[in-house]
Structures are given as structure tokens and as C-alpha cells.
Amino acid sequence: MTLEPERLGQSRSDLAEAMRTLRKRAGKTQTWLARRCNMSQTKISNIESGKLTPAIVDVELILAALEAGGPTADALLALTRTANTEWQDHWSSRRRGLDKKQNELARLEAASTEFRYFLLSMITGLLATPEYVRASIADVSGDQSKIVAKKLERQSILRDSSKSFTFLLTEQAVRWPLLPPLGMAMQLDWLASISRIPNVKLGVIPLDGHIPERPLNTFTVYDRRLATVETGTGALILRDHRDVEAYREDFARYEAYALFGDDLRQALSDWSTLFTRQRQ
Known part of the structure; x- marks a missing residue:
């Protein structure tokens, strides 16, 4: 098709x-x-x-x-x-205002219970420090303060014990130097802190070893009813149960290669130290 x-x-x-x-x-x-x-x-x-x-x-x-x-x-x-497929292009979202997009995401998050985030190239706003959030929208014209405020406000949902979150990030997403070294070190330390929230499972797929997978896109799965897939120019919203299940299965395969818990926090600490040394 x-x-x-x-x-x-x-x-x-x-x-x-x-x-x-x-x-x-x-x-x-x-x-x-x-x-x-x-x-x-x-x-x-x-x-x-x-x-x-x-x-x-x-x-x-x-x-x-x-x-x-x-x-x-x-x-x-x-x-x-x-x-059952919807296309949201970045240009339309920006014309409407990215703060409105944050409102849409907040409503979707409020209506969902189980979240799976596969982050291929960047850290999502739910896990970002204020400095990282600002850097991620640096190319957006106009007043960015409202967008930053809404992105940070959405982070409170991670404390809702009635919901469960699993975040899978590639090492590339974690270490991509969107900020200067000290800012990146602080961002990695913040990830380590978030990994201790009881209803949050945070994992990183390291770039060593053998990983016979080839992920193409960042995607999010909400319960068993909806998946969003990001591209360079927009996002696909998929509601067909076969599409949603396919992304849940992909997520389960990628999860098998990730570091969690103390292993994750040790890796984040090592990478944070490398960033700190770059500043010296």
C-alpha cells in the first residue's frame, strides 16, 4: 500500500x-x-x-x-x-504553536497507562533537563518560554504511580552532544536520577557487542491502542492494532540489548565523567 x-x-x-x-x-x-x-x-x-x-x-x-x-x-x-493512520507534519505543528502540541501530548498521556519510548537519536522532553529542552527547540522561532514550561510541566506524569514507563535509548541518543560538556554531564546525571523512580524503567542500548537489529525511527507506544513514529519531517499516528503490535514486538527485541539498573547508572556515570573532563 x-x-x-x-x-x-x-x-x-x-x-x-x-x-x-x-x-x-x-x-x-x-x-x-x-x-x-x-x-x-x-x-x-x-x-x-x-x-x-x-x-x-x-x-x-x-x-x-x-x-x-x-x-x-x-x-x-x-x-x-x-x-486509522494520521500524518502530522512539523511545519503545521509549528504554525499552530508547539505549546499546543504539548497540550495534545499531555492529554494523550493522561488517557494512557502504559508507555514505551524508543529513542534513537535524542533524549525525549520527559527525561530532559531545562537546558536540554531549550537546546532541543533552539531552531523554533518566536517565544520559546511557553514551550519549555509546558515540556517541563509534563514531566510530573513520571511521578504518577498508576502509570508505567519504559524508556529505551541508544547510546548515541544519550551521548549526542546537544549541549556543551558540562550541560551534557548534568543531563546524564539527571537520567541516572530518573532511573530510580519506581514506575520508570530506563535502559540504554550500548554500541559495543553484536546487535543484529536495524532500528530506523524513534517511536512511542501508548498501551495497545496507538503508536507514534517520528520521521525527519513529521510523525505518523498509527491506530491499527497490527501496526501497534508490530512496534510493541520491535520494542521487546530492542529491550533485550539494553542496560538497566546499576549497570545503566555505571555507564551513565562513566559517560558523564568523560563530558566533565572535556570541560577541563
């Missing part, structure tokens, strides 16, 4: 029309279909009007109830997967 960002919004209305047409051609009412699929009639109506984007499992149930298979089913399932 070719992914065209400009088609993602249109795919939702296309799916709604296709689902409505399929039911009518089968000569069935919304009430009949809802009963066969163990859904409410309101849900069926919202799917067919485009007010609700159905999950893959919803469409599979509807296809089975209407005895639709072959190319028709394949096309509808492909359309459903596209409809």
Missing part, C-alpha cells in the same frame, strides 16, 4: 461511504447489522456517516456478517488501515 499523506483524511470519508454502500447492496438495515456484530445501531450509524473511524476488528466483523470476501474485503481492510 502506498501511503500518501494528503489522502489520509479523505480515506475516512471513503471508508464511511464504502461501508454504507456494502450494507445497502446486501439489503440489510443498520439495526440488523448491529445485532449480528454485537454493536449498537448508533455505532454502525457513526461508522457509515464518518463520525467514527472503525478499527480493523470492527470492519472484519461487519464483512463477516455481510458475507463479503475476496477483493472487496481486501480493499476495505486496506482502506481501514489507511483511515
Whole structure:
């Protein structure tokens, strides 16, 4: 399937029309279909009007109830997967204001319980010192103080014991010198402190040894319902359960190569010392 960002919004209305047409051609009412699929009639109506984007499992149930298979089913399932994908480009986010993006992330974090962060090239704002946060948005025009404040405010969620966080960083992400040496040393010391929070599991994948994996992107998985994948120009928001599970499986593989606990803190201390020596 070719992914065209400009088609993602249109795919939702296309799916709604296709689902409505399929039911009518089968000569069935919304009430009949809802009963066969163990859904409410309101849900069926919202799917067919485009007010609700159905999950893959919803469409599979509807296809089975209407005895639709072959190319028709394949096309509808492909359309459903596209409809469950959202593209957020960096330019649009910056035009709206990155402080608003922080509000969106805060709402998503409030609604989620289990978080998995794979950080390929940088330290995420949830783990960053104020200096690192400021450096990470240095190229953003306008007043940056509101963005910095909101990023730091979001860090309080790490203390919410009802939620669990697992952060996997590559050694490259940890040691990339975004700040001068002393600032980087302080950032690494801060990571060591965060690693002691009971509901936070922080690991670093070292660059020595043999790692037969080839990660391509930074990504985050929220529970089992949503994954975000960052690219150089934006982020994909994936809601298809197959996509989410694929990233959970990737995360589990990468986790096997990471240092945790005392081993992690020793590595962070060693790298922090190297940064401190650079300053001398």
C-alpha cells in the first residue's frame, strides 16, 4: 500500500461511504447489522456517516456478517488501515504553536497507562533537563518560554504511580552532544536520577557487542491502542492494532540489548565523567 499523506483524511470519508454502500447492496438495515456484530445501531450509524473511524476488528466483523470476501474485503481492510493512520507534519505543528502540541501530548498521556519510548537519536522532553529542552527547540522561532514550561510541566506524569514507563535509548541518543560538556554531564546525571523512580524503567542500548537489529525511527507506544513514529519531517499516528503490535514486538527485541539498573547508572556515570573532563 502506498501511503500518501494528503489522502489520509479523505480515506475516512471513503471508508464511511464504502461501508454504507456494502450494507445497502446486501439489503440489510443498520439495526440488523448491529445485532449480528454485537454493536449498537448508533455505532454502525457513526461508522457509515464518518463520525467514527472503525478499527480493523470492527470492519472484519461487519464483512463477516455481510458475507463479503475476496477483493472487496481486501480493499476495505486496506482502506481501514489507511483511515486509522494520521500524518502530522512539523511545519503545521509549528504554525499552530508547539505549546499546543504539548497540550495534545499531555492529554494523550493522561488517557494512557502504559508507555514505551524508543529513542534513537535524542533524549525525549520527559527525561530532559531545562537546558536540554531549550537546546532541543533552539531552531523554533518566536517565544520559546511557553514551550519549555509546558515540556517541563509534563514531566510530573513520571511521578504518577498508576502509570508505567519504559524508556529505551541508544547510546548515541544519550551521548549526542546537544549541549556543551558540562550541560551534557548534568543531563546524564539527571537520567541516572530518573532511573530510580519506581514506575520508570530506563535502559540504554550500548554500541559495543553484536546487535543484529536495524532500528530506523524513534517511536512511542501508548498501551495497545496507538503508536507514534517520528520521521525527519513529521510523525505518523498509527491506530491499527497490527501496526501497534508490530512496534510493541520491535520494542521487546530492542529491550533485550539494553542496560538497566546499576549497570545503566555505571555507564551513565562513566559517560558523564568523560563530558566533565572535556570541560577541563
